[in-house]
Amino acid sequence: MAAFISARAEAGLLAGNRITINGVGGDEPILEGHASDSGVRSGRSRGAAGGRGGPAAAGAGRGGRGGRRIRGQLPRRLPPEGRYSLPLPFTPGAEGAGTVVEVGPDVADVAVGDRVGWVEIPGTYAERAVVDSSRLVPLPDDIDFETAAAVLLQGMTAHYLVKDAYPVQGGDTVLVHAAAGGMGLLLTQLITHLGGRVIGTTSTAAKAELAKRAGAAEVILSSAVDDLAAEVRRLNGGQGLPVVFDGVGAHTFDASLASLRTRGHLVLFGAASGAVPPFDPIRLAHGGSLTLIRPSLGDFIADRSELLRRAADVFEWVRSKALEVTVTGRYALSEASRAHSDLEARRTTGKLLLVPDAAAVGSREETQG
Ligand SMILES: NC(=O)c1ccc[n+]([C@@H]2O[C@H](COP(=O)([O-])OP(=O)(O)OC[C@H]3O[C@@H](n4cnc5c(N)ncnc54)[C@H](OP(=O)(O)O)[C@@H]3O)[C@@H](O)[C@H]2O)c1
Incomplete structure (x- = not known):
């Protein structure tokens, strides 16, 4: 530019x-x-x-x-x-x-x-x-300015996160941090729409209520638990999860890794609490051959046809109420x-x-x- x-x-x-x-x-x-x-x-x-x-x-x-x-x-x-x-x-x-x-x-x-x-x-x-x-x-005529301004960036981000960064499958249990935040609410709705089960985290009871309304099966109040990963596993029958969507970063990174099952995927897409400090990749091996992706929307809409395809899908989700903005x-x-x-x-x-x-x-x- x-x-x-x-x-x-x-x-x-x-x-x-x-x-x-x-x-x-x-x-x-x-x-x-x-x-x-x-x-x-x-x-x-x-x-x-x-x-x-x-x-x-x-x-x-x-x-x-x-x-x-x-x-x-x-x-x-x-x-x-x-x-x-x-x-x-x-x-x-x-x-x-x-x-x-x-x-x-x-x-x-x-x-x-x-x-x-x-x-x-x-x-x-x-x-x-x-x-x-x-x-x-x-x-499109049926998408007003406010909806478009509100949904395009976060909606297309949620789109590539659940479709490309980690393609969510029906039956997946997924951890979404800050499930009542802008991204969190969209991810929770989409994962639920795709047949996944969401365990959310948030900071207040009122936010927990919002996350539940968006479809989260379980919501953990982060301040109420000493060991977040242990609580996640408890809520998943003692098992680790296939994927964690983490937009919070510094405060949640360790718990995110510890919540994954063998060969699980950490999709670290943001840093609302600050940047994750440098870490030794051997931790991924010790955690069970984990993978980590730190994706960015720009790389998933670089091509115009991809931009328009994602936008069209997001507008369709809004129409069908799979996504409530x-x-x-x-x-x-x-x-x-x-x-x-x-x-x-x-x-x-x-x-x-x-x-x-x-x-x-x-x-x-x-x-x-
Ligand atoms: N990679 C990408 O393509 C991409 C695209 C869009 C956004 N993002 C990133 O995704 C992250 C979330 O975006 P968003 O639009 O959902 O943000 P948001 O609506 O502001 O939500 C962020 C949430 O993070 C939680 N949080 C935890 N610690 C925090 C702290 N120290 N300060 C502020 N919030 C804190 C809060 O929820 P609780 O109070 O419930 O903990 C807050 O509601 C941001 O880092 C953003 O830059 C990345």
């Missing part, structure tokens, strides 16, 4: 508010940013298309219109690890949905007015984004910082959306407190 281009270069074409992060680190508010008056980011020049008016998914900053200075927080765990570091300043975000407002001169596959969604496009905490047209997913919070784009504080404090379940400030009026009460 090309680098940021100057707002001025596209003035009047793609102007719109965006969140800009100017700094991270420290114990005090570790983000200072402002909402600038441009949401311009460049894709390849030949494929530019702008999304407008739709929501983006929250996944930091607090902004206002017209360059008002703001302060907020970024999750503290990210900068010290330097794993997802970006040159400052940057605009966070990777997914969203909206209407095409402009196309490049040689773009034939999308037109102004088309409804589209996108994932893995950096810098989309913005009212407008520039996206390579080959990365746009056309939205749980949007639990809508925040104005200028309140992105509050969304991130809620995520970091583990107060959230399901999916949060950032909506352009003008469209956020009326949804504030829903997300207050």
Whole structure:
């Protein structure tokens, strides 16, 4: 992807508010940013298309219109690890949905007015984004913007996790960590849909209830058990499991390995609690010839036909209600910082959306407190 281009270069074409992060680190508010008056980011020049008016998914900053200075927080765990570091300043975000407002001169596959969604496009905490047209997913008429923004990234992630990273078979008993989180709820629904049995973990009774509603057969409150792997085995008749889906990382990695049966698979797809420290691969042999995969969505939608195939399957799952998209919070784009504080404090379940400030009026009460 090309680098940021100057707002001025596209003035009047793609102007719109965006969140800009100017700094991270420290114990005090570790983000200072402002909402600038441009949401311009460049894709390849030949494929530019702008999304407008739709929501983006929250996944930091607090902004206002017209360059008002703001302060907020970024999750503290990210900068010290330097794993997802970006040159400052940057605009966070990777997914969203909206209407095409402009196309490049040689773009034939999308037109102004088309409804589209996108994932893995950096810098989309913005009212407008520039996206390579080959990365746009056309939205079917029955899929609204909020559903598309909420489900595309996590839905396609859940899709490749259960279909490719480890193809779940009917009868498999599967451990899903953070089963009430955004990914956790989708994985739990899909594994159940495919005939698997889910043992979930979570931190509170209320979240456990959500995970059960999504289909989890058993939910372990992590704080209530001393030995998580022993509890998993107890709930599986004393046996280890064929697979663990772990998006939590540092806090759960050891228990995940210890929960597997001989030749079991650990699908480590995230690090919500921090990165897993370096480890000696001999542990995989000692655990029973285990395999470990650390997959990334981009490698499973690199090809356009694969992107569209996964998106179509996800939309079909939404239609058939195999997947229920749980949007639990809508925040104005200028309140992105509050969304991130809620995520970091583990107060959230399901999916949060950032909506352009003008469209956020009326949804504030829903997300207050
Ligand atoms: N590899 C990929 O292709 C891919 C794609 C999408 C997402 N991901 C990754 O998957 C992970 C989960 O994503 P998500 O969207 O489901 O996130 P999320 O909705 O924020 O859920 C994360 C959950 O992790 C649990 N958790 C445990 N320790 C935590 C801590 N110290 N801080 C915050 N949460 C903690 C919390 O559940 P409890 O309170 O119940 O423990 C929380 O609800 C993230 O690391 C994300 O980057 C990877």
